[in-house]
Amino acid sequence: MLDTDFPRPPGDVGHPGSWDFPVKFRRVSGASPDRVIRRGGAGLLDDFIAAGESLIAEGCCAIITSCGFMALHQQRLAAALGVPVAASSLVQLPLIESTLGAGRRAGVITYDGANLTPEMLSACGAEPSTPVAGVPSNGAFHALIESGASYDRAGLEAEVISVACDLVARNPSIGAIVLECTNMPPFAAAIAQACAMPVFDVLTLGRLLYSSTCPRHFTGME
Structure with a gap:
């Protein structure tokens, strides 16, 4: 931890x-x-x-x-x-992509898109070109984790759903989503419903x- x-x-x-x-x-x-x-x-x-x-x-x-x-x-x-x-949770990426049809791939929602590098993806056996999107640095997740803000469940959920839907809209080949951040699984069901696709996270890994x-x-x- x-x-x-x-x-x-x-x-x-x-x-x-x-x-x-x-x-x-x-x-x-x-x-x-x-x-x-x-x-x-x-x-x-x-x-x-x-x-x-x-x-x-x-x-x-x-x-x-x-x-x-x-x-x-x-x-x-x-x-x-x-x-x-x-x-x-990114170690699941190769397995997930092997279960998707030809031309389909997994996308990643992360806490920090600027610092989730191709090297990190490669270290987990994933494609360095995997589509990645981070939550905004001035948003609810960063306020909670690094600025001591109170737990705003509605704000956190809305933020991560918005990021996920935007990632899928920009990458139509995405057939599954992996949540890098281990604080995001409370919203996995909402993301799956909003994006109409499977969502994997640290809990599915565990x-x-x-x-x-x-x-x-x-x-x-x-």
């Missing part, structure tokens, strides 16, 4: 009620949004690895992060930890990892 204090309602990666299985959280001291998003997590990789190791020691079967901009470190985190690791590392047991014939 990044080192933040803004509200995390159900649907946010940091709310235990967002998950239908047990989760554990570990905050990485000094991992501010600015340091991770705009400075690439400089000097923090060892701290993230240490946090992952402590979670694994407590029995965790897979690791995710609370910021999609950790995508840049996907390979190093996965190599350092002995369980499946997904540093960003459920995939958990269901594969802790598969269900089936018995009997009925």
Whole structure:
């Protein structure tokens, strides 16, 4: 988890009620949004690895992060930890695009369009040319996460829906949307309805990892 204090309602990666299985959280001291998003997590990789190791020691079967901009470190985190690791919801992009028809692709909604680089997409195995749109730097998401504004659910939802609809309008080949920001899943259903297409996020990623590392047991014939 990044080192933040803004509200995390159900649907946010940091709310235990967002998950239908047990989760554990570990905050990485000094991992501010600015340091991770705009400075690439400089000097923090060892701290993230240490946090992952402590979670694994407590029995965790897979690791995710609370910021999609950790995508840049996907390979190093996965190599350092002995369980499946997904540093960003963006790691789902190659799988999602393989499920879409020919000529269709996934688009990304992000917290910061200026800093989500082709290099980050490539680090997750995605096409560097993937269509990306960020929420406005003077909007509700940035006010909440970096300026201490109160949680404006209606404003946040309207903002991300507007960005998603505009991205799809500008890129008619988009057949699915991936939310980079782990604070956006509370609005995934509204985005799916507005854009009439599937929406993937950190919660779909977490459920995939958990269901594969802790598969269900089936018995009997009925």
